Amino acid sequence: MYDLIIRNRKLNKMKVLLVVLIVILIILIILTSVRMVKMYEVSKTINEYNIWLDKFNKEKAKKEEAEANRFNPLTENELTQISNIYKSQDGKRVFLTFDDGPSTSVTPYILDLLKQENIKATFFVLGVKAEANPDVLKREYEEGHFIGNHGYSHKYKEIYSSSQAVLDEYNKANQIIRDAIGNQNYNSLVFRFPGGSSGGPYHDLKQQAKELLKQNGIASLDWNALTNDAAGASSKEKIMQSFYDTVEEKNSVVLLMHDAADKILTYECLPEMIKYFRDNGYTFQNLYDVIGR
Numbered sequence: 001m002y003d004l005i006i007r008n009r010k011l012n013k014m015k016v017l018l019v020v021l022i023v024i025l026i027i028l029i030i031l032t033s034v035r036m037v038k039m040y041e042v043s044k045t046i047n048e049y050n051i052w053l054d055k056f057n058k059e060k061a062k063k064e065e066a067e068a069n070r071f072n073p074l075t076e077n078e079l080t081q082i083s084n085i086y087k088s089q090d091g092k093r094v095f096l097t098f099d100d101g102p103s104t105s106v107t108p109y110i111l112d113l114l115k116q117e118n119i120k121a122t123f124f125v126l127g128v129k130a131e132a133n134p135d136v137l138k139r140e141y142e143e144g145h146f147i148g149n150h151g152y153s154h155k156y157k158e159i160y161s162s163s164q165a166v167l168d169e170y171n172k173a174n175q176i177i178r179d180a181i182g183n184q185n186y187n188s189l190v191f192r193f194p195g196g197s198s199g200g201p202y203h204d205l206k207q208q209a210k211e212l213l214k215q216n217g218i219a220s221l222d223w224n225a226l227t228n229d230a231a232g233a234s235s236k237e238k239i240m241q242s243f244y245d246t247v248e249e250k251n252s253v254v255l256l257m258h259d260a261a262d263k264i265l266t267y268e269c270l271p272e273m274i275k276y277f278r279d280n281g282y283t284f285q286n287l288y289d290v291i292g293r
């Protein structure tokens with residue numbers, strides 16, 4: 001009898017021990033599992049971070065490459081895109097272009113208005129004016145407008161003395177732009193011939209110069225609508241008449257205007273022109289949108 005009690009006690013002790021062991025084992029399994037889950041989560045986070053870092057670095061490299069290539073000579077395809085600018089697009093678009101500046105008496109007012117209206121325009125600047133008013137030019141650039149090139153002198157006898165003279169004036173104006181904006185990589189890429197790229201006594205020479213510019217990756221651009229602000233329109237009414245007559249029903253408008261020192265009337269007409277384009281469903285673009293850089 002006593003033996004049996006002793007045996008039962010031993011058995012009970014064994015049972016308790018077994019239960020304790022099982023409990024310890026379960027706790028160990030739980031702790032190990034929790035640790036494994038945690039480790040998995042940490043490695044997952046590290047993995048996700050590495051993927052993000054890789055993507056970030058790739059995008060950064062891409063941006064740096066685009067910035068470095070931004071001022072490379074235009075490619076054949078980009079030159080074609082500029083020469084096709086008047087072809088009708090899916091939607092309506094307008095390029096506001098200003099020649100013969102920058103000036104201190106008109107350009108800042110135009111820049112204020114463009115800023116207020118959130119419009120990016122294109123300025124074909126003259127080297128001789130950029131040299132005189134570098135701060136205004138710098139502002140144009142910093143506010144996201146396209147800085148095109150209108151040569152240095154605007155003196156037909158000088159610039160149209162040879163096709164090389166056209167390229168030389170382009171380069172001279174280009175260097176002045178670089179110095180003014182503080183970016184020695186800058187290349188204006190698009191040239192607007194003083195007086196337009198065809199017709200007149202220098203027509204043949206202009207065609208040769210156009211080819212020479214092209215060979216150097218530089219496009220040239222005229223216009224298909226104008227305010228006549230440089231050639232006789234002496235009142236707001238006349239400017240607006242020329243504007244409406246030439247804009248007509250065009251889907252892709254390249255509008256010629258001037259921001260030279262005496263062109264305050266152009267500035268005064270701008271709000272009405274902007275309103276017309278907005279009311280008629282045009283989007284405002286500049287040449288960066290065409291080149292795609």
Ligand SMILES: [Zn+2]
Binds near residue numbers: 100150154194195
């Ligand atoms: Zn001009």
